[in-house]
Amino acid sequence: xxxxxxxxxxxxxxxxxxxxxxxxxxxxxxxxxxxxxxxxxxxxxxxxxxxxxxxxxxxxxxxxxxxxxxxxxxxxxxxxxxxxxxxxxxxxxxxxxxxxxxxxxxxxxxxxxxxxxxxxxxxxxxxxxxxxxxxxxxxxxxxxxxxxxxxxxxxxxxxxxxxxxxxxxxxxxxxxxxxxxxxxxxxxxxxxxxxxxxxxxxxxxxxxxxxxxxxxxxxxxxxxxxxxxxxxxxxxxxxxxxxxxxxxxxxxxxxxxxxxxxxxxxx
Numbered sequence: 001x002x003x004x005x006x007x008x009x010x011x012x013x014x015x016x017x018x019x020x021x022x023x024x025x026x027x028x029x030x031x032x033x034x035x036x037x038x039x040x041x042x043x044x045x046x047x048x049x050x051x052x053x054x055x056x057x058x059x060x061x062x063x064x065x066x067x068x069x070x071x072x073x074x075x076x077x078x079x080x081x082x083x084x085x086x087x088x089x090x091x092x093x094x095x096x097x098x099x100x101x102x103x104x105x106x107x108x109x110x111x112x113x114x115x116x117x118x119x120x121x122x123x124x125x126x127x128x129x130x131x132x133x134x135x136x137x138x139x140x141x142x143x144x145x146x147x148x149x150x151x152x153x154x155x156x157x158x159x160x161x162x163x164x165x166x167x168x169x170x171x172x173x174x175x176x177x178x179x180x181x182x183x184x185x186x187x188x189x190x191x192x193x194x195x196x197x198x199x200x201x202x203x204x205x206x207x208x209x210x211x212x213x214x215x216x217x218x219x220x221x222x223x224x225x226x227x228x229x230x231x232x233x234x235x236x237x238x239x240x241x242x243x244x245x246x247x248x249x250x251x252x253x254x255x256x257x258x259x260x261x262x263x264x265x266x267x
Contacts (some may be wrong), residue, residue, distance in 0.1 A: 017122040026120060030113035032175055033106075036243060044089035049257035050250070054165045057250040060089045062157050068201070099151045102144035104202045105239050124176045145203040155195055158240055162188045168265075180267035186252045193245040197238035200231030 016022065045061055050057040051068050063071045064089040065080075076086045102104055111117040114233070118125045133141055165184040169176045192245075198204070209215050209225035216222075231238065255261035 016143040020123060022120040022123060026113040029109050033110055033113060036247060039247060041094060044087050044093050045085055047087040049254045052253050052257040053261045055253045056161050056255040058158055058246050061161050063088045064091055065234060095150045096154055102141045102147060105236050127204055148201055148203045151198050155198060158191045162191055179265060182264040182266060183252055186249050190245045190249040193242040196231055197242040199228060200235040200238055204228050205232055
């Protein structure tokens with residue numbers, strides 16, 4: 001029986017034959033990610049306007065060393081390098097930052113947006129070789145599972161900051177009373193978004209029961225796995241919402257501290 005000869009299409013000389021605006025999404029993602037990195041770096045180096053009343057910026061929490069009078073271990077330590085600008089945030093941001101950078105979702109986001117690896121489906125990479133995540137330096141991404149434990153600890157610390165944000169001191173009488181301000185809700189929403197993002201982590205899903213061959217007969221593990229899987233379905237959305245949430249929490253505290261915004265007392 002004769003077989004029909006199928007046409008053979010040569011690989012295009014350009015990146016792709018797609019005619020839609022495939023480049024819009026990676027460009028927007030790249031701009032947002034770079035903007036966050038630039039802002040977070042700038043905010044960390046300011047070493048000012050990170051406290052307002054009972055509010056503490058999540059970029060600076062916990063304040064281990066600092067000059068605000070609330071630092072756990074006092075002011076700037078003597079061992080701090082003279083060439084490095086002092087800021088309490090420089091001791092904090094690397095840990096949640098590395099948790100995000102090594103996140104499975106964010107890997108895919110900045111691989112496409114910043115490294116063009118590849119920039120989109122059916123779009124050629126602008127390189128001739130790919131070593132993958134089993135080679136240096138991308139093999140270091142495997143530390144994500146260890147930074148998960150640190151991220152869970154930070155959720156407890158940030159939740160305690162929300163508790164502190166419920167107690168307002170009257171500057172005239174010095175009396176501290178319970179209250180709720182708009183900043184309290186901003187910090188609380190930040191904790192909720194970060195918790196949803198962290199509880200949907202793929203590594204936590206593995207720990208909860210993903211490493212088991214079968215969950216039958218393990219009701220606690222099965223329920224934990226189902227709970228994490230529920231958060232995991234929205235992992236991309238939680239990743240973006242928590243990114244904007246933590247940045248806005250810092251902006252809110254900073255603007256109130258600078259006197260640009262006024263914190264509304266709701267209760």
